[in-house]
Amino acid sequence: MKILVPVKRVIDYNVKPRVKADGSGVDLANVKMSMNPFDEIAVEEAIRLKEAGKAEEIVAVSIGPAKAQETLRTALAMGADRAILVETDEEVEPLAVAKILKAIAAEEEPGLIMLGKQAIDDDANQTGQMLAALMERPQGTFANTVEVDGDSVTVKREVDGGLQTVKLTMPAIVTTDLRLNEPRYASLPNIMKAKKKPLDSKTPADYGVDTAKRLTTTNVSEPPVRQAGEKVADVDALVAKIKALGIA
Amino acid sequence: MAEHGMDQETFGQFIEQLERYVRERLIPAEEDIIANDRIPEDILDEMRDMGLFGLTMPEEYGGAAMNTAQYVETIRVLSYALPAYRSIISINIGMVCSALKNGGTEAQKQEWLPRLAAGEIACFGLTEPGSGSDSAAMQTTARMDGNEWVLNGTKRYITNSPHAKLGLIMARTSKENQPKNAHVSAFLVPMDTDGVSVGKPDKKMGQSGSHIADVMLDDVRLPADALLGGEEGQGFRFAMQSLDNGRLSIAAASCGYGKRILDTALRYSTERQAFGEPISQFQLIQAMLADSRAELYAGECMLRDAAARVDAKEKSIIEAASAKMFCSEMCNRIADRCVQVHGGAGYLAEYEAERFYRDSRIYTIYEGTTQILQLVIAKNMLRDFAAGAQR
Ligand SMILES: Cc1cc2nc3c(=O)[nH]c(=O)nc-3n(C[C@H](O)[C@H](O)[C@H](O)COP(=O)(O)OP(=O)(O)OC[C@H]3O[C@@H](n4cnc5c(N)ncnc54)[C@H](O)[C@@H]3O)c2cc1C
Ligand SMILES: Cc1cc2nc3c(=O)[nH]c(=O)nc-3n(C[C@H](O)[C@H](O)[C@H](O)COP(=O)(O)OP(=O)(O)OC[C@H]3O[C@@H](n4cnc5c(N)ncnc54)[C@H](O)[C@@H]3O)c2cc1C
Numbered sequence: 001m002k003i004l005v006p007v008k009r010v011i012d013y014n015v016k017p018r019v020k021a022d023g024s025g026v027d028l029a030n031v032k033m034s035m036n037p038f039d040e041i042a043v044e045e046a047i048r049l050k051e052a053g054k055a056e057e058i059v060a061v062s063i064g065p066a067k068a069q070e071t072l073r074t075a076l077a078m079g080a081d082r083a084i085l086v087e088t089d090e091e092v093e094p095l096a097v098a099k100i101l102k103a104i105a106a107e108e109e110p111g112l113i114m115l116g117k118q119a120i121d122d123d124a125n126q127t128g129q130m131l132a133a134l135m136e137r138p139q140g141t142f143a144n145t146v147e148v149d150g151d152s153v154t155v156k157r158e159v160d161g162g163l164q165t166v167k168l169t170m171p172a173i174v175t176t177d178l179r180l181n182e183p184r185y186a187s188l189p190n191i192m193k194a195k196k197k198p199l200d201s202k203t204p205a206d207y208g209v210d211t212a213k214r215l216t217t218t219n220v221s222e223p224p225v226r227q228a229g230e231k232v233a234d235v236d237a238l239v240a241k242i243k244a245l246g247i248a
Numbered sequence: 249m250a251e252h253g254m255d256q257e258t259f260g261q262f263i264e265q266l267e268r269y270v271r272e273r274l275i276p277a278e279e280d281i282i283a284n285d286r287i288p289e290d291i292l293d294e295m296r297d298m299g300l301f302g303l304t305m306p307e308e309y310g311g312a313a314m315n316t317a318q319y320v321e322t323i324r325v326l327s328y329a330l331p332a333y334r335s336i337i338s339i340n341i342g343m344v345c346s347a348l349k350n351g352g353t354e355a356q357k358q359e360w361l362p363r364l365a366a367g368e369i370a371c372f373g374l375t376e377p378g379s380g381s382d383s384a385a386m387q388t389t390a391r392m393d394g395n396e397w398v399l400n401g402t403k404r405y406i407t408n409s410p411h412a413k414l415g416l417i418m419a420r421t422s423k424e425n426q427p428k429n430a431h432v433s434a435f436l437v438p439m440d441t442d443g444v445s446v447g448k449p450d451k452k453m454g455q456s457g458s459h460i461a462d463v464m465l466d467d468v469r470l471p472a473d474a475l476l477g478g479e480e481g482q483g484f485r486f487a488m489q490s491l492d493n494g495r496l497s498i499a500a501a502s503c504g505y506g507k508r509i510l511d512t513a514l515r516y517s518t519e520r521q522a523f524g525e526p527i528s529q530f531q532l533i534q535a536m537l538a539d540s541r542a543e544l545y546a547g548e549c550m551l552r553d554a555a556a557r558v559d560a561k562e563k564s565i566i567e568a569a570s571a572k573m574f575c576s577e578m579c580n581r582i583a584d585r586c587v588q589v590h591g592g593a594g595y596l597a598e599y600e601a602e603r604f605y606r607d608s609r610i611y612t613i614y615e616g617t618t619q620i621l622q623l624v625i626a627k628n629m630l631r632d633f634a635a636g637a638q639r
Contacts, residue, residue, distance in 0.1 A: 034264070073261060185269045188299025188312050191262050
């Protein structure tokens with residue numbers, strides 16, 4: 001079985017994002033970028049499946065600027081076997097990403113497509129679901145555990161009420177949640193080996209996908225600064241305060 | 249020919265992973281290491297898997313073939329965490345691997361470099377009870393008996409010796425001192441050889457999790473090919489070359505730890521209130537922070553420049569000694585200010601400032617005390633002056 005793992009290059013999770021003065025988006029100039037943490041979890045899970053003998057090959061895909069190569073190299077250094085970069089300098093919306101992934105899946109015929117449940121930059125949480133719909137294949141989102149058995153995959157999903165178990169017939173789409181695993185660090189020897197693994201370069205046009213934007217962002221703003229709290233003397237004062245604020 | 253090292257892009261990727269490893273794994277494990285005075289085996293295994301023991305070994309021996317600039321940058325990044333992490337890898341790389349690379353025979357390299365790169369621990373034995381700074385005055389002897397070397401003597405303060413599989417041991421091969429210290433030779437000693445014993449680890453001021461002990465050599469018989477390079481009288485030269493490398497490692501450790509210490513002082517100063525304000529608002533506190541920041545920057549610049557000169561194969565004795573001297577003293581000044589910024593809390597074991605102060609203290613002592621480095625710098629200045637080559 002082959003596993004396809006899409007990885008996105010996003011603002012590093014340790015960086016405090018700053019909004020551009022004109023409110024058009026987050027300022028990414030000279031900001032540290034790295035692999036979307038949920039995608040790292042997907043890469044890790046794919047490697048574990050391969051190590052357990054449940055998969056033969058892991059193909060990492062990234063859709064984005066030339067620099068997304070670095071993200072793919074990280075996936076290769078972690079343990080993916082080869083990579084495909086679909087290069088574009090435009091911002092690509094989840095629907096277009098899903099269309100490109102569908103085209104790649106048609107060529108690669110993976111048994112599993114493992115995506116992060118969302119990317120930490122736009123928090124869209126859509127790509128996996130859209131891909132499943134476009135491919136008309138089953139989906140197991142917010143995966144907490146993934147077990148492959150023959151031609152099916154059992155996914156425990158993190159839902160509000162607890163864990164929901166679904167069994168999907170492969171090919172299937174799985175999106176990863178935070179607690180699925182703890183991704184490994186790429187070791188120095190593996191980083192050096194990754195340099196020699198194949199990385200194909202493509203464009204959206206190669207897959208016949210029009211990436212023109214369907215959505216318009218009207219404004220991006222910083223979260224409001226948290227107001228300082230206030231200490232109250234006793235319960236009566238608290239109740240009075242709550243009433244005054246009109247939040248009861 | 250200049251040392252190019254790893255390709256820069258691959259190196260950058262590694263540093264990114266290392267920074268994360270330090271932040272997410274090594275720093276959270278510090279308290280446990282301090283409490284038990286040892287690095288847990290699972291972390292050591294991870295460090296081996298990460299490739300940290302093979303940074304500068306040539307690729308054909310299982311290493312990453314970093315040049316000096318890349319090596320010291322790696323040490324600087326690693327040294328943001330507890331010093332014991334650097335200590336456990338640095339003797340392998342900075343001292344023993346460097347001596348093997350510079351002086352080992354092909355057979356010696358093939359036997360030991362892959363094992364060291366894979367994380368078998370090595371130690372480096374130069375210092376003795378009666379000789380530290382004046383290391384060429386050593387009393388440990390090696391004599392030929394038939395076809396074997398026989399070593400006798402005691403080495404003191406030997407880092408990692410309680411864990412080591414291999415010791416690179418300096419011993420005198422002639423009774424009388426020789427010009428250029430040609431009475432000293434270097435030996436590759438498997439630590440399980442009969443007659444080798446290691447004392448109880450010494451209690452130290454700081455650097456928890458890193459161990460030093462005496463190494464006793466009692467009629468230790470070694471095959472003829474245990475002599476490094478197969479040639480007598482070269483040991484001191486190899487040892488000094490290793491120390492040049494080791495000095496930049498201490499400079500890098502001082503810069504990395506210095507940054508950690510300063511970041512800690514800065515954070516505390518914004519959190520601690522006095523006279524109704526965070527103490528970071530007081531200009532006398534700001535002066536301590538600013539001086540530290542400027543000195544740290546100076547140290548980092550010296551470190552990078554000295555390493556670049558080593559890679560360019562330029563003469564760099566003065567620069568390497570200066571970088572080690574300045575950076576180690578700088579780290580101690582920052583640690584002292586960090587305690588001061590913490591006020592009474594800085595004196596308590598409960599706060600990190602206290603151990604930063606103790607841990608830093610060794611950096612001005614080993615691999616050449618500040619005074620010995622002053623002598624090295626001045627001696628080379630005078631020599632250059634006499635040769636009419638002052639810059
Ligand atoms: C934690 C730790 C780890 C160590 N690890 C190792 C190791 O792995 N391998 C190893 O071989 N050694 C190791 N050492 C030994 C270390 O290198 C020596 O302690 C160091 O070289 C100083 O030697 P000494 O202790 O004998 O001090 P001394 O040489 O006795 O020096 C005492 C003082 O006299 C000063 N001094 C000496 N000579 C002169 C001079 N000519 N002019 C002016 N001042 C002078 C020194 O600067 C110092 O201030 C370690 C030591 C420690 C504490
Ligand atoms: C071992 C020990 C024994 C002690 N014994 C006693 C005792 O018996 N009885 C007792 O009452 N106390 C005792 N103390 C407390 C001690 O007196 C205080 O720790 C000391 O006064 C400093 O106060 P602080 O720790 O709150 O530091 P802080 O006041 O928080 O100072 C932190 C830093 O800010 C600086 N700072 C503060 N204000 C300013 C300013 N306006 N401008 C510039 N810099 C400023 C300080 O110089 C310091 O560098 C003891 C402390 C220790 C560690």
